[in-house]
Amino acid sequence: MPGRNVGADAHHRGGRPEAPRPGTGAGACSACGAPPDTEAERLAAALRASESRFRAAFSDAGIGMALIDSDDLLIEGNPVFAAMLGREVAELPGMHIHQVIEPEEPSRSRYRELVRGERDRMRAEKRLKHRGGREVWGRVTVSLIRDGAGDPYYTMVMVEDVTERRQLGDRLAYQALHDPLTRLPNRTLFYERLEGAFKPDGRDGPGADGERRIGLCHVDLDGFAAVNETLGHHVGDQLLVAVAARLEHGFARDGQQLVARLGGDEFAVLVTGSAGHQQLTRLAADLMEVLERPFEVAGHRLTVTASIGVVERPVHGSTPTDLVRDADSTLSWSKSDGRARWTLYDRDRGADQLARHLLATELRPAVERGEFTVEYQPLVGLADGAVRGAEALVRWNHPRYGLLPPDRFIPLAEESGAIVALGKWVLEESCRQARQWLDGFPGQPVLVSVNLAPRQIWDSDVVADVAEVLERTGLPAALLQLEITESALLGPGGRPLQSLQALADMGVRIAIDDFGTGYSNLAYLSRLPVHALKLDATFIEAFRESAPGADGRRRAADEQIVGAMVQLAHALGLTVTAEGIEHAAQAERLRQTGCDTAQGWYYARPGGPEAIAAILRDRSR
Incomplete structure (x- = not known):
């Protein structure tokens, strides 16, 4: 065994063992050359042969090998091990193990346990210190060699070069966490850092995590799609690379600020350990200034702007999901407010948006659950005060928010398309x-006026729907009036006009709601299948009694405008309804202009169908 000769020579070298030495021959007597004739001599010969085989294996091994003494000094290493370090074999003896292998924990602690004899073997993947600075990684196996008494004697190290595999793994890991175009951290790495920023930092004391703050600037380039469409995607890609380089150079801070590409033309700057709102708003302003400087890309001088959503808050009481959601919402506010600006998250605005989102998702199920009701406001003849009709106004009896007026949910229903199902329900309920x-x-026929949303014309067969409802309820077509806004008629001709004409041919009345607030083409009006105009309430302001400080000239001008519109409508064979009547003086002055009908709180607030029935009952007596 090699350990015996190492031990024998150690006493002559101050206690440090040498590498096992090869044997001196086949075991003949050194004095006379006679063959061995004792058992001891035969054992010595076998030992020398074993050492010779060990030497050959040690030197010719295809992996790195080294022997280390109890003082952590190399006794010797084989050629492969020396090559891994960029050294010659002769340089290795006497070098400390930490001069050739990085001593990171926890492998260092396990190695000390092995040297003390508390373990016999350990394995680790370590970085070797190459003389030229080249990156070399090895899978290291360290085995303890004990002496005859079982005590630690020296260690044997075997090293397999895994540099290529390690580098391939590093490349794959890098690619998984970085955007291939811009080389910035990607969405995955962004979320890893974000999650890490919300983990407890381990400080003692109450509220320690509550002292930590975090901030995020969500950046979106304005008009980037136009670059792709006009100059080509290759120019757009180069612009993204230039933007990324400018952001990384100006705003990336190791351990403090992460600049990432989230996808498309969206970027993020994550600030861990934020100092407060002012730091983030200054950062947003700096981002805008840096991005507004022209870019020279593929021979083009391009100027871009950005919309930025800014969120800053304590880590305590929030989550990564909350932060990203609010940053995305705030970015949307920046775009809707005019682009080329940054917007700081506002909790009240966020709560309102959240409520809108919840209402939008609940609209369709609410129709199926029967949560909507219809109230009616009478349309009164100005000449005789008789009820000529009633406008149907839908209300949402929400289980959480109570009775909601139309302006709280009708825009959401139009955006989501739920207005089609809701509008059909309102139509049938009103006709019934x-x-x-x-x-x-029967002696007082009352028409019902129902609002028709533009999407009901575009997204459904409204003509068929109306015909089915009239047949099912038995209501004469002449007692149904459909109100549509001017804006619904301003688009290109075709389907809306065809549908309205078909409805008019059925005998249904068509009214233009909020007339005068759009871009009315009066000549066009004469060719529409329209029966009535409903003047917007803003025009009726002019018919109030004069108040101190009132602008008499403007009031007189508005009165003349209303009078002219009434005369024009009558000339075209249309009736006119005034909305928003609140006082008797308004009603009287509108009557004098020739206005036909009116509605408003002066006559009655919207109410249940029994309120209309009560008015009809009183007039029949």
Whole structure:
């Protein structure tokens, strides 16, 4: 065994063992050359042969090998081990192990346990210190060699070169965490850093995590799609690379600020350990200034702007999901407010948006659950005060928010498309109720006026829907009026006009709601299948009684405008309804202009169908 000769020679070298030496021959007597004739001599010969085989294996091994003494000094290493370090074999003896292998924990602690004899073997993947600075990684196996008494004697190190595999793994890991175009950290790495920033930092004391703050600037380039469309995607890609380089150079801070590309033309600057709102708003302003400087890309001088959503808050009480959601919402506010600006998250605005989102998602199920009701406001003849009709106004009896007026959910229903199902329900409910009024008061026919959303014309067969509802409820077509806004008629001709014409041909009345607030083409009006105009309430302001400080000239001008519109409508064979009547003086002055009908709180607030029935009952007496 090599350990015996190493031990024998150690006493002559101050206690440090040498490498096992090869044997001196086949075991002949050194004095006379006679063959060995004792058992001891035969064992010595076998030992020398074993050492010779060990020497050959040690020197010719295809992996790195080294022997280390109890003082952590190299006794010797084989040629492969020397090559891994960029050294010659002769340089290795006497070098400390930490001069050739990085001593990181926890492998260093396990190695000390092995040297003390507390373990016999350990394995680790370590970085070797190459003389030329080249990166070399080895899978290291360290085995303890004990002496005859079982005590630690020296260690044997075997090293397999895994540099290529390690570098391949590093490349794959890098590619998994970085954007291939810009080389910035990607969405995955961004979320890893974000999650890490929210983990407890281990400080003692109450509220320690509550002292930490975090900030995020969510950046989106304005008009980037136009670059791709006009100059080509190759120019767009080069612009993204230039933007990324400018952001990384100006705003990346190791351990403090991460600049990442989230996808497309969206970037993020994550600030861990934020100092407060002012730091983030200054950062957003600096981002805008840096990005607004022209870019020279592929022979083009390009100027871009950015919209930025800014969120800054304590780590305590928030989550990564909250932070990203609010940053995304705030970015949307920046774009809707005009682009080329930064916007700081506002909790009240965020709560309102969240409520809008919840309402939007609940609209369709609410129709199926029957949570909507219809109230009616009478349309009164200005000449005689008789009820000529009633406008149907939908309300949402929300289980959490109570009774919601139309302006809280109708825009959401139009955006989401739920207005089609809701509008059809309102139409049928209103026609059914109008038929009940007709049956109860046959001598006082009352039309019902129902609002028709533009998407009901575009996203459904509204003509078929109306025909089915009239047939199912038994309401005469002449007692149904459909109100549509001017904006719905301003688009290109075609389907809307065809649908309105078909409805008019059925005998249904068509009214233009909020007339005068759009871009009315009066000549065009004469060719529309329209029966009535409803003047917007803003025009009716002019018919209030004069108040101190009122602008008499403007009031007189508005009165003349209303009078002219009434005369024009009558000339075209249309009736006119005034909305928003609040006082008797308004009603009287509108009557004098020739206005036909009116509605407003002066006559009645919107209410249940029994309120209309009560008015009809009183007039029948």
